[in-house]
Amino acid sequence: MLGPVFKFGGTSLGSVERIEHVANLCLKLKPSAVVVSAMSGETNRLVAMANEISTKNDVPEYDMLVASGEQVSVSLLSLALRKRGIEPAPMLAPTAGILTDSQFSKASILKVKGDAIQAAIAKGHLPIIAGFQGVTEDGRLTSLGRGGSDTSAVAIAAGIGAKECIIYTDVDGVFTTDPRICPDARIIRSIHYEEMLEMASQGSKVLHIRSVQLAAKWGIRLVVRNSFSNDEGTEMSTKDTPIEGEVVSGVAATQNEAWIQAGATKNPQFHLASVFSELAEKKINVDIITQSYEDAGTKINFTVAENDAPLAIETLKTRFPQSPLSFRNDVAKISIVGVGMRTHAGVAARMFQVLAAQNIEILLVTTSEIKVGCLIPREKLKQAVQVLHKEFLSLRL
């Protein structure tokens, strides 16, 4: 059976010394193929130069530019492996057969033709493959957008028939909550794919979200591990509620939220569709949405990223000059996530009680099958994370 595909992120490859360390790991752990990001800081350096000239990034030359960062990592790691007696097969996207659509700067992988990679493995070589990049059918380089190397790694694992993909990064794994906010935070050893999706989109930025979706879809065992420690890391799985009673797997927090309340108004043009298509046109992402009907008319509450708030407000003022509008940007979102919630009633109620006991006001609520999220005043966020972590995640001895 084919061994795992390893993926090393930018911090793991951030210097020549670290690249030598990664080469040692490969020598010891014998992956079947290795996918690499650009050295940390490199993509930022390239993008900064591009932006000095033009902020246009949906053009082939932008993708050609940023793809050069991974090319450097592939080359340097290959040199380090050859020095250790491993014959590397350095590969960029065209050789590795990573086909994408032609949405420059945010391309999607259509297919990984695994034959060149498999042929190299069959010869006893170690394929070292540029992440983050792809190639269009007519031979132009593309890039997958930030964090895309995780997705490359999972797609390559699927393309060559590997069952496991290990993402090496600079943290020990996925934590039950942000350790900077809550000292009790601990590593989740096994997390359900869907929980991971909720955790990722809620601000736990360990893995690129598309890679998690793809791993689930293709049945790849996905592991996050620290390249600088011996911790076993976090494994994504499809098993519901691994440990009896652990209903909640993690507490996710996002700080930079703004809350906007539009209406109430009886203007017939003011409704969910009209409001959010206006915002979508301005490319403003909306998170929580609630709607209510009051005597005064329709009222819509929603949250956006704090730096999008001024544009959102201006947009609504222009489109609906007569409608009342209020907002606050000193808010934060806290969520509890866990596949166990599906079968455990009352988890949401317990969350509300814990927050109420601390006098933490809940401004908005959003729920999914495996998540309950609350918008709260930002100054209470740290306190909320700690009490919810204690309630749902303190280790039972």
Next chain:
Amino acid sequence: MLGPVFKFGGTSLGSVERIEHVANLCLKLKPSAVVVSAMSGETNRLVAMANEISTKNDVPEYDMLVASGEQVSVSLLSLALRKRGIEPAPMLAPTAGILTDSQFSKASILKVKGDAIQAAIAKGHLPIIAGFQGVTEDGRLTSLGRGGSDTSAVAIAAGIGAKECIIYTDVDGVFTTDPRICPDARIIRSIHYEEMLEMASQGSKVLHIRSVQLAAKWGIRLVVRNSFSNDEGTEMSTKDTPIEGEVVSGVAATQNEAWIQAGATKNPQFHLASVFSELAEKKINVDIITQSYEDAGTKINFTVAENDAPLAIETLKTRFPQSPLSFRNDVAKISIVGVGMRTHAGVAARMFQVLAAQNIEILLVTTSEIKVGCLIPREKLKQAVQVLHKEFLSLRL
């Protein structure tokens, strides 16, 4: 008819500001295609990282690494052109069809398949092509070795049927001698290809020597011009002696020479073949060679680069322990170059007279059809350049 191919060197592309300047030049002068080097300093940065890991450079990953520098230049110049309303066709070696052998780090161009470049031109796009790189038949990136972008540009001009190739650099052209040594030095407006080869190999490092050979072979008009000034530059031509009486076109000087004298000895193993095959095995390049037979036996004089001298001496001591050996490394070579010499007798004699009149000792002499070179004490080099420049190159009013 197809317009000229432009080539911009690293200093011409050394910052975002300079790239914008190059884009303006292209907008104004309308080349049919543009070939670029890496931004100045970039190749050195990449090679330094590689050398920290391994000094092995005849491997695919080394070429993949250094090729990334040109990829960045292609991308940034393309962005700057698009901003100006020119549709760029950014191309790396595989797309541009620059086929080489697989001698990694010093590959030779076998062929430029011009069809992709021509197709882009036919659509009204401006091909921006990575210099210095090529691709093997089996799709691996190669690099041509230092200065190879000049060669790329000429080969591309030939491959697409352009008649002219303009090399933009940071000097106004080829000078009659080094202006730092001789204030009277002036730009040669038209220089014969063969003179250029002699000038180039003698230390006038304006153009990569292979590019000059290829331009001569393929009949491409080659021009060197400064991207930062409006000077018309230097044109290479096949016309002998452009101006009546200008027998000598330039004075070339090389400082870092060492002179080695081996023998005399009657050892039958000591002869030109045995001495220079020993040195060739150690990869020591030899420049001037003379041989004489004296009563004491065979004597061989030769010059090498100063930093190769210790190895050359050690090699000869080991191989011919009985043979006398002497050397001095405080020497320099001065040459006068000109196609006019072919038909003008007495040029060498005039050179010797001028040096003798200044009491400059001539240690060795080397001649070709269009060159006379003398090895002289290094401390006399500046004086020698000035008097020879005055003798052969002062402007006649």
